[in-house]
Amino acid sequence: MTKNQFLTEIMEQPAAIGNIIAFYSGAEGMALLAKIKETIAQRAISRVIFTGMGSSFFISFAAANLFNQLGIHAMYINTSELLHYNLSLLDEPTLLVCSSQSGESYEIKEILEHLPATVFCAGIVNEEDSALAKKADVALLCKGGKEEMTSTKTYVVTSLAAYILGLYLTGKWNEAAIARLHALQRRFEDTLSGYEAWLDKGLNFLGDITTLQIIARGPAYSTASQSALMFKEATHIAATGILGGEFRHGPMEMVSQGFKSILFASEGKTLEQSLKMAEDITRFGGKVWLITNAKAALNRQSEHIVPVYIDEQDEFLFSIQSIIPVQLFIDAYAKRHGFEAGSFSRGAKVTMTE
Numbered sequence: 001m002t003k004n005q006f007l008t009e010i011m012e013q014p015a016a017i018g019n020i021i022a023f024y025s026g027a028e029g030m031a032l033l034a035k036i037k038e039t040i041a042q043r044a045i046s047r048v049i050f051t052g053m054g055s056s057f058f059i060s061f062a063a064a065n066l067f068n069q070l071g072i073h074a075m076y077i078n079t080s081e082l083l084h085y086n087l088s089l090l091d092e093p094t095l096l097v098c099s100s101q102s103g104e105s106y107e108i109k110e111i112l113e114h115l116p117a118t119v120f121c122a123g124i125v126n127e128e129d130s131a132l133a134k135k136a137d138v139a140l141l142c143k144g145g146k147e148e149m150t151s152t153k154t155y156v157v158t159s160l161a162a163y164i165l166g167l168y169l170t171g172k173w174n175e176a177a178i179a180r181l182h183a184l185q186r187r188f189e190d191t192l193s194g195y196e197a198w199l200d201k202g203l204n205f206l207g208d209i210t211t212l213q214i215i216a217r218g219p220a221y222s223t224a225s226q227s228a229l230m231f232k233e234a235t236h237i238a239a240t241g242i243l244g245g246e247f248r249h250g251p252m253e254m255v256s257q258g259f260k261s262i263l264f265a266s267e268g269k270t271l272e273q274s275l276k277m278a279e280d281i282t283r284f285g286g287k288v289w290l291i292t293n294a295k296a297a298l299n300r301q302s303e304h305i306v307p308v309y310i311d312e313q314d315e316f317l318f319s320i321q322s323i324i325p326v327q328l329f330i331d332a333y334a335k336r337h338g339f340e341a342g343s344f345s346r347g348a349k350v351t352m353t354e
Contacts, residue, residue, distance in 0.1 A: 006149045006341045010327045016153040017185040019143035024164045025178050033168040035138050039120050045093045048074040051082050053107050055151045055226055056099035062222035063162035066316050070170045079107040096121045101154040103130025124161045126154050150233045152327050155226055159320050184317055191324045198308055199328050202289050205306045206260050212239040215247050216264035219319040227326040234330050234341035244277055259286030264322055267294050268315040291322050
């Protein structure tokens with residue numbers, strides 16, 4: 001496949017994962033994590049709020065999901081909605097985790113000017129010289145390196161920064177966890193090599209696309225939402241990320257011949273619901289590109305279902321690795337249609353206005 005900037009940044013993801021592992025297994029990164037944990041204890045902080053815009057908002061969903069499963073009360077909210085309608089959420093002792101890859105998004109800069117004394121702010125940010133990195137009480141750096149196009153590697157490392165924070169706060173950031181992330185790094189390398197056969201199959205299966213539904217449950221909803229954003233930004237296709245339960249409550253009615261979808265189905269709490277949804281979509285005439293870590297699901301291949309296997313059994317880490325097929329699909333789809341994916345024509349990578 002011909003290299004361009006978008007594909008170059010996709011291919012840089014394993015190195016970015018290696019960078020963030022090295023940083024948070026070293027003294028400097030560990031000191032940042034320790035400061036957050038110590039402050040939570042000192043201030044008797046009992047809840048966490050994740051906030052962000054765009055990709056960072058989607059990551060906030062998965063991060064809150066993870067923290068709640070780890071036993072830490074957490075919620076997520078879009079930063080603009082927090083700023084204009086929900087500031088009272090910050091009236092009690094709170095760890096506010098502001099995620100922004102650039103650290104310069106308009107809403108993030110504004111919320112930093114409106115934080116009461118009850119709030120301890122941790123910024124998850126890729127750019128070390130940004131407003132967020134400078135103004136947050138602690139800046140958790142993503143170490144993703146420079147990124148110019150639609151978010152790919154920064155989506156991955158921002159997700160991992162939230163994952164590492166959750167593990168550290170619950171005493172689970174240890175050698176075993178570090179080994180799991182090194183294994184994830186190797187799986188990224190494997191997935192990003194020798195992908196042409198399954199990618200061509202997916203491209204031919206979905207064909208020309210005008211609208212696309214991208215469906216997931218649990219932490220993979222973050223990746224479904226990010227996938228939809230990439231389709232809109234990079235290919236101008238009207239794609240929607242939607243929770244599986246929400247799709248069942250009404251939108252299923254639009255499924256008929258010609259309907260096209262991507263469905264993430266992970267081993268875990270809702271695998272059977274996700275696979276049942278794939279079957280129902282095909283029963284009504286739709287197509288499903290099924291991204292899954294369930295080997296049994298590979299047997300469901302048919303005229304209307306084409307599975308792609310992701311070799312990652314952890315449900316949160318699956319939500320990160322499973323973005324790769326969509327990233328590669330978008331790059332290849334754009335090339336098939338004569339344009340380059342990932343650049344911006346009506347806005348900019350960093351949104352500086354509301």
